[in-house]
Amino acid sequence: MAAYSETIDLYSDDGKLLKSGVTLDKISPLVNPATSKIIDLTKRTINVNLGGIQNALKTGKLGKGKSKIRGRELDLAIMENKDAIVARIKEMVQVEEGDDTEILEFNNGQLLLVQVPKKRLMNAATYDAAITAVASATTYAIVDQFNIDAFNASTVKAACWGGYPHTMDMEGALVSSILSIPQNNEGIGFALRNVPVNHVVMMTGRNSLQGVALASTLETAGEFEMGAAIGAFERYQLLSYAYQGLNANNMVYDLVKANGETGTVGSVVQSLVERAIEDKVILPGKKGGYFQFYDTKDPMLWNAYVAAGSLAATIVNCGAGRFAQAVSSTLLYFNDLIEHETGLPSCDFGRMMGTAVGFSFFSHSIYGGGGPGIFNGNHVVTRHANGVAIPCVVAACALDAGTQMFTPEGTSKVMGETYGKIDVFNKPMDQIAKGVDLIA
Numbered sequence: 001m002a003a004y005s006e007t008i009d010l011y012s013d014d015g016k017l018l019k020s021g022v023t024l025d026k027i028s029p030l031v032n033p034a035t036s037k038i039i040d041l042t043k044r045t046i047n048v049n050l051g052g053i054q055n056a057l058k059t060g061k062l063g064k065g066k067s068k069i070r071g072r073e074l075d076l077a078i079m080e081n082k083d084a085i086v087a088r089i090k091e092m093v094q095v096e097e098g099d100d101t102e103i104l105e106f107n108n109g110q111l112l113l114v115q116v117p118k119k120r121l122m123n124a125a126t127y128d129a130a131i132t133a134v135a136s137a138t139t140y141a142i143v144d145q146f147n148i149d150a151f152n153a154s155t156v157k158a159a160c161w162g163g164y165p166h167t168m169d170m171e172g173a174l175v176s177s178i179l180s181i182p183q184n185n186e187g188i189g190f191a192l193r194n195v196p197v198n199h200v201v202m203m204t205g206r207n208s209l210q211g212v213a214l215a216s217t218l219e220t221a222g223e224f225e226m227g228a229a230i231g232a233f234e235r236y237q238l239l240s241y242a243y244q245g246l247n248a249n250n251m252v253y254d255l256v257k258a259n260g261e262t263g264t265v266g267s268v269v270q271s272l273v274e275r276a277i278e279d280k281v282i283l284p285g286k287k288g289g290y291f292q293f294y295d296t297k298d299p300m301l302w303n304a305y306v307a308a309g310s311l312a313a314t315i316v317n318c319g320a321g322r323f324a325q326a327v328s329s330t331l332l333y334f335n336d337l338i339e340h341e342t343g344l345p346s347c348d349f350g351r352m353m354g355t356a357v358g359f360s361f362f363s364h365s366i367y368g369g370g371g372p373g374i375f376n377g378n379h380v381v382t383r384h385a386n387g388v389a390i391p392c393v394v395a396a397c398a399l400d401a402g403t404q405m406f407t408p409e410g411t412s413k414v415m416g417e418t419y420g421k422i423d424v425f426n427k428p429m430d431q432i433a434k435g436v437d438l439i440a
Contacts, residue, residue, distance in 0.1 A: 001025060001028060001030060001031070001234060002025070002234060002235070003023075003025060004023050004024035004025045004235070004238075005023065006023070006024055007020075007021045007022055007023050007024070008022050008024065008027075008242050008243075008246075008248040008249055009021070009022070009248065009249050009250070010022055010027075010246055010247070010248060010429070010432070010433045010436075011247045011248075011249070011250040011253060011429075012247075012429055012430060012433075013207055013208075013209035013210050013213075013247070013253075013429055014253075015250055015253040015254075015257070017250075018429065018430060018433035019433040019434075019436050019437075022433075022436050024235065024238050024239070024242065025238075026436045026439050027238065027241065027242055027246060027432060027436075028224075028234075028238060029217065029220055029221040029224055030224065031439060032432055032435045032436065032439065033435045033438045033439070034424055034428065034431040034432045034434065034435030035217055035221070035432055035435065037424045037431075038214070038217055038218070038221075038424045038425065038428060039192065039217075039218075039221050040118075041115065041419075041422065041424065041425070042178050042179060042192065042195075042218070043121060043127045043130060043179065044115055044116040044117075044118065044120070044121055044127070044130045045113055045114065045115050045116070045130070045177075045178070045419070046113070046114045046116065046130050046131050046134040046135075046175060046176070046177050047111065047112070047113060047114075047175065047176045047177070047414055047415075047418055048089070048111070048112040048113075048114055048134060048138055048174070048175050049110070049111060049174040049175070049176075049414060050078060050079065050082060050085070050109065050110055050111065050112055050138075051078075051079060051107070051109075051110030051111070052110075052174045053078060053138070053142070053159045053160065053174045054076060054077075054078035054079055056159045056174060057073065057074040057075070057076055057078075057155065057156065057159050058073060058074070058075050058076075059073060060072050060073040062155070062158040062159055062162075062172070063158060063162055063163045063171060063172035064162065064163065064171045064172030065172070067172075069155075072152075072155050074148070074152060074155055074156070076142065076146050078142065079108075079109065079110065081145055081146075082109045083109075084145055085138075085141045085142060085145055086103055086105070086109070086112065088137070088140075088141035088144060088145065089103065089112075089114065089134070089137045089138055089141050090103050090114075092133075092136075092137040092140060092141070093114060093116055093117070093120075093133050093134060093137050094117055095117045095119045095120060096117075096119075099117045099119065100115065100117050100118055101114075101115060101116065101117045102114075102115040103115070104418075104421075106417050106418055106421060107417060111414060111417055111418050113418045113419070113422075114134045116129070116130040116133055116134060120133055126182050127177075127179060127182075127191065128181065128182065130177065131170070131175065131176075131177045134175055135160050135161050135170070135173065135175040138160045138175055139153075139156055139157050139160045139161065142156050142160075143156055159174055160173060160174060160175050161173050161175070162174070168181070168183055168184075169181045169183070169184065176414075178195055178199060178415070178419065179191055179192075179194060179195065180194045180378070184378070185378055186378050186379075186380060186383055187226070188225075188226050188227075189222055189223075189225035189226025189227065189228075190222060190226065190377070190378040190383070191222070191225070191378075192218045192219075192221045192222040192225065193218065193219055193222035193376060193377030193378045193383070193387075193390070194376050194377070194378035195215075195218055195376055195377075196373070196374055196375070196376050196411065196412065197215070197372060197373045197374070197375055197376060197390065197393050197394050197397050198373040198374060198397060198406065198407070198408040198411045198412040198415075199411075199412045199415045199419075200214050200215045200218075200394045201373065201394060201397045201398050201408040201412070202408045202409070202412040202413060202415045202416035202420060203412075203415050203416060203419045203420045203425045203426065204398070204420070204425070204426060204427075204428075205416065205420060205426060206398045206408070207398065208315060208319075208394070208395040208398040208399055209247060209252070209253075209395070209429065210426070210427055210428060210429055211391075211394040211395060211397075211398045212244070212245060212252075212311060212391040212392075212394055212395050213245050213246055213247075213428040213429045213432070214394075214425060214428045215245075215390050215391040215393075215394040216241055216244060216245025216246070216387065216391040217241075217245065217428055217432070218377075219245075219377050219387035219388075219390055219391065220237055220238075220240075220241040220245065220387050222377065222387065223237050223386055223387045224237070228386055232300075235300055236300045236303065237386070237387065239300055239301055239303070239304035240303060240304050240307045240348075240386075240387060240388055241387070242304065243304040243305060243307060243308040244304070244307035244308045244310070244311050244388055244391060245391055246429060246432060247429065248304075248308075251275065251305070251308045251312075252308050252311050252312050252315075254275075255268055255271050255272060255275070255308065255309060255312035255316075256312050256315050256316060256319075258271050259271055259312070259316045260315075260316060260319070263316050264316070264317070265313045265316070265317050265330055265333055265334050265337070266337060267316075268309060268312050268313040268316055268334065269309070269313070269334060269337045269338055269341055270341075271309075271312075272305060272306070272308070272309035272312070272338070273294075273338075273341055273342060275305070276302065276305050277294075279305075281296060281298060281301050281302055281305055282294040282295065282296045282302060282342065282344065283295055283296075285343070291343070293342070293343040294342040294343060294344055295344075296344060299344075299345065302344060302345075303345070303347065303348065303349070306335070306338055306346060306347040307347050307348070307352075307388045309334065309338070309347075310330075310331055310334050310335065310347050310352060310388065310392055311391060311392050311395060313330050313331075313334040314327055314330050314331065314334075314392040314395050314396050315395050315396075315399065317330045318330065318395070318396040318399050318400070319399045322399060322400060322401035322403070323396075323400060323401070323403045324371060324372045324373060324393075324396040324397045324399070324400035324403060324404055325363065325371065325372065325403060325404075326396070327359075327372055327392060327393050327395075327396035327397075328356045328359040328360040328363055328372070329356070329360055330356075330392075330396075331347075331352055331353070331355070331356040331359070331389060331392055332353055332356035332357060332360065335347050335350075335352050335353045335356070336353060347385070347388055348385045348386050348388055351384050351385045351386065352385045352388060352389055354384055354385075355381070355382055355383075355384045355385040355389045356389070358381045358382075358384075359372075359375070359381050359382055359389075361381075362381045363375065363381075370405065370406055371397075371403075371404030371405050371406050372393045372396060372397055372404070373393075373397045373400075373404050373406055373407070373408055373411065374406045374411065375390070375393060376390065377389070377390040
């Protein structure tokens, strides 16, 4: 990748300086070790709801929804035999004794987080290798532990694997991943962008800026994966990631602080334009009657400023109302006002606005298919903005006070109880700043 001389200062979610003078390349998902760890663990960590498997088998509630298969109940003392089952899962999942296989236990062992060894993914075509290995090992460990016969083994398999293979994915499975299956991805490179907003909200404990950092990291890594960060566009992506995702130069924090008490979407526009003029990112150009046009010699840096402003406007507006639903209209009208105020392109050169129009319709308008929290960067509605829309949606849902039909606690509680206990997922801003020091 290119070497960059321009630097940024990284700030925390509470506006404190974490690391100064960081060159742009050191936050790249290809370079920063904390970002690499986020991507690595996203691919090879798998949830096993061991307590849920025990309850599902006892009641015969297998697969998604309210399906209950009477006569197929199995009353197994899984939690009483938890240690033996966990040891057996590890034995089968590991490739070599003492490799990087690890099983973390939460809620007294009712939830497991299995880290599959790197060798399984290195020697596989897709990241499916992680969830299939864990689902099979969990099934086998339970069957083996309780001497389940051939007629009942399929019931154990259904609890672990869900509806697969008569459904394309593992519908209703109690073994799960952050990632969806590759067949559900909208196209090349969308896997890391296929993480629901509510998952990110719960993994970061409803902290809006930490959630933004995690979402932005996954979105940016996805943009790199799909070839959108090659040549001059690498700097374009890194600048947006820095200023919006990692609160570079404390811009997002400053904008929110200046407008948090009495501000509006319009006042955030004013604050952002003033900051851009002060930093000499834009300067007055020609006049057209009463209208003052602005020019910029660095459209990529201007775009990063507008991405940060879009996030700040979201936090100010959705935070004031404690409602997530306003995020789509905020993204639309903040960027519309930016274009009218400056004559310069809005965020992602108009793609943020285009995304917001469709998002308004599909999240809560006459279609009303679901709240913002169940969307992701892979969705046909929200995929178009290059990594800058979903972080704003995460912030809105983190600040939401329960107005959604699908709340983070309702859809993604297990993510907070497992992945949310790991530092790179829970506090990515801090870990990425620390990661800068580890780069040679």
